[in-house]
Amino acid sequence: MKLFLKRVFRFIILLFLLLIIKNSIxxxxxxxxxxxxxxxxxxxxxxxxxxxxxxxxSSRIYRHIDSEYFDSLNVEKNITSYNLGTPATxxxxxxxxxxxxxxxxxRGEIADVLSxxxxxxxxxxILTYENAVTKRGSYWNTFENxxxxxxxxxxxxxxIKLKIKLIISYTVSxxxxxxxxxxxxxxxxxxxLIMNQGFLSLEREVxxxxxxxxxxxxxxxxxxxxxxxxxxxxxxxxSLNEYKNGIVISPLxxxxxxxxxxxxxxxxxxxxxxxxxxxxxxxxxxxxxxKLFPNNIxxxxxxxxxxxxxxxxxxxxxxxxxxxGTKFFTKYLSDNFKxxx
Amino acid sequence: xLFNSLDFAIFLPIVFGLYWFxxxxxxTQNILIVxxxxxxxxxxxxxxxxxxxxxxxxxxxxxxxxGKTQKLNKRRILLFVSIIVxxxxxxxxxxxxxxxxxxxxxxxxxxxxxxxxSLNVILPVGISFYTFxxxxxxxxxxxxxxxxxxxxxAFSAFVSFFPQLVAGPIERAxxxxxxxxxxxxxxxxxxxEGLRQILWGLFKKMVVADNCAILANEIFNNSSDxxxxxxxxGALFFTFQIYGDFSGYSDIxxxxxxxxxxxxxxxxxxxxxxxxxxxxxRRWHISLSTWFxxxxxxxxxxxxxxxxxxVRNTFIIFTVSGFWHGANWTFxxxxxLNAIYFLPLLLLNKNRxxxxxxxxxxxxxxxxxxxxxxxxxxxxxxxxxxFRSESVTQAFEILNQIASSSLFYIxxxxxxxEMYKAFIFIFILLIIEWYAxxxxxxxxxxxxxxxxxxxxxxxxxxxxLLILWFGGEQQEFIYFQF
Numbered sequence: 001m002k003l004f005l006k007r008v009f010r011f012i013i014l015l016f017l018l019l020i021i022k023n024s025i026x027x028x029x030x031x032x033x034x035x036x037x038x039x040x041x042x043x044x045x046x047x048x049x050x051x052x053x054x055x056x057x058s059s060r061i062y063r064h065i066d067s068e069y070f071d072s073l074n075v076e077k078n079i080t081s082y083n084l085g086t087p088a089t090x091x092x093x094x095x096x097x098x099x100x101x102x103x104x105x106x107r108g109e110i111a112d113v114l115s116x117x118x119x120x121x122x123x124x125x126i127l128t129y130e131n132a133v134t135k136r137g138s139y140w141n142t143f144e145n146x147x148x149x150x151x152x153x154x155x156x157x158x159x160i161k162l163k164i165k166l167i168i169s170y171t172v173s174x175x176x177x178x179x180x181x182x183x184x185x186x187x188x189x190x191x192x193l194i195m196n197q198g199f200l201s202l203e204r205e206v207x208x209x210x211x212x213x214x215x216x217x218x219x220x221x222x223x224x225x226x227x228x229x230x231x232x233x234x235x236x237x238x239s240l241n242e243y244k245n246g247i248v249i250s251p252l253x254x255x256x257x258x259x260x261x262x263x264x265x266x267x268x269x270x271x272x273x274x275x276x277x278x279x280x281x282x283x284x285x286x287x288x289x290x291k292l293f294p295n296n297i298x299x300x301x302x303x304x305x306x307x308x309x310x311x312x313x314x315x316x317x318x319x320x321x322x323x324x325g326t327k328f329f330t331k332y333l334s335d336n337f338k339x340x341x
Numbered sequence: 342x343l344f345n346s347l348d349f350a351i352f353l354p355i356v357f358g359l360y361w362f363x364x365x366x367x368x369t370q371n372i373l374i375v376x377x378x379x380x381x382x383x384x385x386x387x388x389x390x391x392x393x394x395x396x397x398x399x400x401x402x403x404x405x406x407x408g409k410t411q412k413l414n415k416r417r418i419l420l421f422v423s424i425i426v427x428x429x430x431x432x433x434x435x436x437x438x439x440x441x442x443x444x445x446x447x448x449x450x451x452x453x454x455x456x457x458x459s460l461n462v463i464l465p466v467g468i469s470f471y472t473f474x475x476x477x478x479x480x481x482x483x484x485x486x487x488x489x490x491x492x493x494x495a496f497s498a499f500v501s502f503f504p505q506l507v508a509g510p511i512e513r514a515x516x517x518x519x520x521x522x523x524x525x526x527x528x529x530x531x532x533x534e535g536l537r538q539i540l541w542g543l544f545k546k547m548v549v550a551d552n553c554a555i556l557a558n559e560i561f562n563n564s565s566d567x568x569x570x571x572x573x574x575g576a577l578f579f580t581f582q583i584y585g586d587f588s589g590y591s592d593i594x595x596x597x598x599x600x601x602x603x604x605x606x607x608x609x610x611x612x613x614x615x616x617x618x619x620x621x622x623r624r625w626h627i628s629l630s631t632w633f634x635x636x637x638x639x640x641x642x643x644x645x646x647x648x649x650x651x652v653r654n655t656f657i658i659f660t661v662s663g664f665w666h667g668a669n670w671t672f673x674x675x676x677x678l679n680a681i682y683f684l685p686l687l688l689l690n691k692n693r694x695x696x697x698x699x700x701x702x703x704x705x706x707x708x709x710x711x712x713x714x715x716x717x718x719x720x721x722x723x724x725x726x727x728f729r730s731e732s733v734t735q736a737f738e739i740l741n742q743i744a745s746s747s748l749f750y751i752x753x754x755x756x757x758x759e760m761y762k763a764f765i766f767i768f769i770l771l772i773i774e775w776y777a778x779x780x781x782x783x784x785x786x787x788x789x790x791x792x793x794x795x796x797x798x799x800x801x802x803x804x805x806l807l808i809l810w811f812g813g814e815q816q817e818f819i820y821f822q823f
Contacts, residue, residue, distance in 0.1 A: 001527045179809040
């Protein structure tokens with residue numbers, strides 16, 4: 001038995017080493033079809049146009065920042081922007097993608113000269129075990145990101161059961177990450193409609209495509225909007241009061257700092273946005289950072305300063321704004337942006 | 342729990358560790374096997390555990406009662422009870438909707454409309470397998486081939502043994518049950534052989550079957566859009582999908598059992614290298630074919646009677662075997678078609694011509710052998726069209742298209758990369774299996790004949806990397822649905 005266990009153990013260790021070597025030689029391809037398609041659209045457009053400002057993030061960025069409108073609000077600064085936000089992009093994937101973008105920029109593979117990047121500030125994703133074994137749930141999980149995730153989990157204030165679950169999920173995701181082979185994805189997507197300058201509101205998409213899961217979300221929301229909006233407002237108000245001076249999640253703070261420093265070195269001014277309409281579990285991690293990075297964080301979650309972002313008439317669903325709401329979002333972002341640049 | 346899942350990758354070492362290091366007596370090891378098997382099965386749906394437990398209780402009790410009486414009438418009643426309970430479960434869960442729908446359809450032929458609603462019945466995973474396994478116990482006890490067991494734990498472990506619980510091999514009580522009585526000693530060679538077989542099974546399932554599945558599904562699900570050439574390719578991909586899937590599962594099951602010191606029967610023996618259909622059926626799903634032979638074909642008279650008896654029995658065994666696979670006319674037609682393939686050999690007394698291995702003691706076979714092999718393979722591919730199709734009508738439409746001039750035209754399907762990938766994996770499978778065709782499984786000969794440990798390990802690592810990098814998306818084993 002001892003010999004058996006010894007040999008099996010040795011075999012597994014050698015396999016692990018082989019995979020580590022493979023990972024250090026072969027670069028992983030991005031397994032986020034939506035981002036790949038969007039990035040392809042962006043690079044195709046830069047052939048005849050320059051963008052000096054970019055937006056990165058999940059649907060909270062993609063569906064809320066109207067780049068054309070943003071440009072019109074910042075004509076004096078000659079801002080031309082593209083929205084690279086893609087649905088369901090999460091922390092750490094989002095920051096991994098941003099760094100890959102910076103790598104390309106550094107190597108001169110991106111035609112534009114960038115001045116500003118605006119990225120969503122996110123809490124660590126509650127990665128499920130089912131997602132951890134997929135390519136999408138693992139391609140970004142380098143050793144560095146794995147350590148970051150584990151440190152993050154051990155630092156933050158969550159029930160121990162959830163922490164254990166997350167440690168397992170992130171470990172599985174890391175192991176999946178090093179053991180899978182990531183094929184290069186085609187620059188196309190069946191379910192992402194890419195409009196000019198990368199922005200498309202949920203309301204507009206429903207109008208263009210018709211009835212789909214998005215419109216269902218809108219209908220579900222409309223069934224009982226008042227109750228949902230009231231709860232959202234309460235959660236936000238409580239969170240703002242409770243967490244502004246809360247405990248800083250140091251791995252997240254370090255990550256934010258690292259991204260700011262790296263961007264600055266490349267001549268890019270980086271701003272983080274805290275989007276509105278999120279839960280307490282998100283605000284508890286994000287709000288304490290505002291004090292640490294006052295010149296780089298734009299907090300649009302503040303309900304007293306931006307009440308329109310919580311109004312029923314500006315809502316598409318619980319988490320997202322409609323066309324009217326996106327105008328407010330973009331306008332407020334622009335106002336803050338002007339104060340900071 | 343699927344063999345090709347992370348759940349199983351965690352489950353197996355835990356059970357292995359407990360089995361050899363904590364539970365050292367036969368009794369406690371058997372208890373552990375029962376608990377582990379119930380967890381394994383309950384992972385899918387714990388509610389259906391009650392069926393296994395009930396079957397176990399009934400057959401254990403029937404077995405004990407058979408041991409206490411020699412009165413033929415009483416023994417017959419006891420056997421009847423076991424058959425009714427086991428086949429009753431199988432019939433209800435698997436065939437009730439089929440019979441209901443066909444009953445309604447039959448009445449509509451005579452102009453009578455009957456309004457019924459289909460029953461919302463979930464098919465419990467592996468019911469066809471463990472039902473047949475536990476039936477073998479009562480039938481063999483009835484026939485006095487086996488002494489009924491008094492050890493309830495050993496019997497429960499026999500019925501629910503997790504490596505082969507949901508997709509076989511369907512073990513005989515005479516072979517497997519006694520293994521639960523004996524004390525088990527860890528056997529290094531057996532365990533290493535087991536790991537090799539698991540590796541080979543995973544390659545067949547995750548690399549060959551799952552990659553072929555993508556293409557076969559694409560083609561069969563849109564069969565009306567494709568040319569004859571593409572449909573034939575689809576049938577070819579399905580041919581390797583079902584082989585990789587099912588024989589891969591059997592390899593993993595047998596390999597896993599070896600880790601626990603058990604020996605399961607061989608279920609596949611390189612069937613696509615067969616030179617006639619009779620040989621194919623001696624090599625494909627051996628545990629089921631021999632089950633039907635022993636418990637149905639021989640009691641019906643086998644091939645002893647006159648020509649009519651031979652024809653009748655052959656059709657019965659093949660169509661019942663087809664029906665065992667699923668409640669659909671496609672499976673029955675598939676079975677009947679194989680009977681048609683088989684009958685000429687039986688009637689000409691040539692069904693036992695090819696008892697040895699193709700190209701025995703040679704590297705390559707003769708032209709005649711290859712021609713026979715290709716002919717048998719082609720017949721098998723055509724039969725799989727019925728097996729894979731949603732309906733008999735669809736199968737005939739596909740065959741019609743294949744028989745048309747569009748056979749020489751390949752319509753667009755999937756991506757060319759996917760197709761080339763699948764062909765490369767099929768090629769690797771065939772090369773390794775051809776080399777190993779006299780052995781237990783694909784990697785046995787490599788382990789025995791390649792003296793360099795380094796070369797062997799390079800091959801093992803190569804297979805693991807293929808599994809990790811090119812293993813298709815985790816898919817359920819096809820035979821789970823049976």
